[in-house]
Amino acid sequence: MKFSTRAERIEPFYVMEVAKAAQGLAREVAGTREPMIFLNIGEPDFTAPPLVRQAADRAVRDGLTQYTNALGLDELRERISGWYAARFGVNVPARRIVVTAGASAALQLACLALIDAGDEILMPDPSYPCNRHFVSAADGRAVLVPTTAEERFQLSAAKVEAAWGARTRGVLLASPSNPTGTSIAPDELRRIHEAVRARGGITVIDEIYLGLSYEEAFGHTALALGEDVISINSFSKYFNMTGWRLGWMVVPEAMVSVVERLAQNLFICASTISQHAALACFEAESIAEYERRRAEFKARRDFFIPALNRLGLTVPVPPDGAFYAWADCGEAARRLGVQGSWDFAFELMRRAHLAITPGRDFGTADTARFVRFSTANSMAQLQEAVARMQALIG
Numbered sequence: 412m413k414f415s416t417r418a419e420r421i422e423p424f425y426v427m428e429v430a431k432a433a434q435g436l437a438r439e440v441a442g443t444r445e446p447m448i449f450l451n452i453g454e455p456d457f458t459a460p461p462l463v464r465q466a467a468d469r470a471v472r473d474g475l476t477q478y479t480n481a482l483g484l485d486e487l488r489e490r491i492s493g494w495y496a497a498r499f500g501v502n503v504p505a506r507r508i509v510v511t512a513g514a515s516a517a518l519q520l521a522c523l524a525l526i527d528a529g530d531e532i533l534m535p536d537p538s539y540p541c542n543r544h545f546v547s548a549a550d551g552r553a554v555l556v557p558t559t560a561e562e563r564f565q566l567s568a569a570k571v572e573a574a575w576g577a578r579t580r581g582v583l584l585a586s587p588s589n590p591t592g593t594s595i596a597p598d599e600l601r602r603i604h605e606a607v608r609a610r611g612g613i614t615v616i617d618e619i620y621l622g623l624s625y626e627e628a629f630g631h632t633a634l635a636l637g638e639d640v641i642s643i644n645s646f647s648k649y650f651n652m653t654g655w656r657l658g659w660m661v662v663p664e665a666m667v668s669v670v671e672r673l674a675q676n677l678f679i680c681a682s683t684i685s686q687h688a689a690l691a692c693f694e695a696e697s698i699a700e701y702e703r704r705r706a707e708f709k710a711r712r713d714f715f716i717p718a719l720n721r722l723g724l725t726v727p728v729p730p731d732g733a734f735y736a737w738a739d740c741g742e743a744a745r746r747l748g749v750q751g752s753w754d755f756a757f758e759l760m761r762r763a764h765l766a767i768t769p770g771r772d773f774g775t776a777d778t779a780r781f782v783r784f785s786t787a788n789s790m791a792q793l794q795e796a797v798a799r800m801q802a803l804i805g
């Protein structure tokens with residue numbers, strides 16, 4: 412069977428290979444050895460709070476299951492607009508908000524709306540693997556720009572200027588980032604956007620983890636920089652609704668109708684049931700629960716990052732958001748007699764029953780040295796993970 416060159420270009424998601432191996436091993440040793448601890452998971456270990464689940468039940472019971480407008484329920488767009496005002500002090504009119512099937516659909520719509528064949532998009536190395544595939548699926552070319560710890564593993568204005576070429580269309584950023592949990596310093600972000608704007612390019616920023624920010628210095632939306640910033644967001648992370656497939660994007664006014672046309676054709680609309688349920692995310696009771704959970708994520712970070720550092724799994728930049736730790740495993744791998752993050756991850760899986768993610772998916776620059784730990788797991792499991800690593804490499 413012949414497949415499109417576009418489909419052939421998409422690389423496998425190695426994270427899934429590791430996850431499959433971990434699940435296989437967990438089944439094999441069930442009952443005979445200590446259970447596998449999964450620190451490779453990129454989603455919250457919480458589910459949607461009660462009001463949201465009750466709203467979903469109600470939507471089903473009342474038969475609110477027809478298609479919605481491609482841009483999403485007006486009431487939900489208004490609620491999201493209200494959230495930007497209340498939480499970030501930024502005025503984002505509902506008419507610029509497009510509700511999508513997760514951030515994934517928003518990223519695809521942004522790429523399809525903005526990229527022509529051969530256009531280049533600059534993004535940091537390391538970054539979320541799907542981003543370069545979204546660009547590639549739109550026949551564009553993702554240009555991975557190696558970053559350093561000093562840059563918080565993010566692009567800098569100087570690097571954007573240096574990497575900008577005749578075919579560059581813009582930048583695709585994520586703040587806080589997956590896999591590092593680090594945000595772009597606000598001043599640097601402003602300079603990046605100015606450099607992009609001066610070259611007639613576009614700034615797309617994935618703010619899916621912005622709700623899970625733990626430091627006042629970083630927890631601000633890039634939408635404050637101007638109407639020309641495109642921000643991607645989602646109900647998956649802060650709102651704990653990964654499987655509900657619901658997200659949104661904020662676009663410049665002039666882009667709304669283009670995205671609407673694409674969304675009508677490609678998706679018709681995001682899940683109607685999820686949209687009705689998501690209205691309840693913004694009730695005071697739900698926000699209080701989300702804030703309690705955010706504090707829990709922060710407490711896990713505050714326990715786990717120093718513990719990793721003590722184990723010689725150095726985290727060069729403390730994460731200020733999300734639930735990840737990007738750790739240098741060079742020294743720890745040597746202690747286990749292996750080389751590189753891929754072998755280190757498998758060794759940890761076999762010998763300590765700990766599943767983590769090797770850096771390989773996230774780029775090419777320095778990813779053989781780094782692994783990603785997810786702290787989206789209970790404090791008890793994180794403590795047990797540290798004890799097992801201590802026994803093995805401490």
Ligand SMILES: Cc1ncc(COP(=O)(O)O)c(C=O)c1O
Nearest residue numbers: 453513514515539589645647658
């Ligand atoms: C940085 C980033 N962007 C986008 C996504 C996709 O999220 P969604 O579930 O909203 O499609 C993820 C999921 O892990 C992510 O980490």
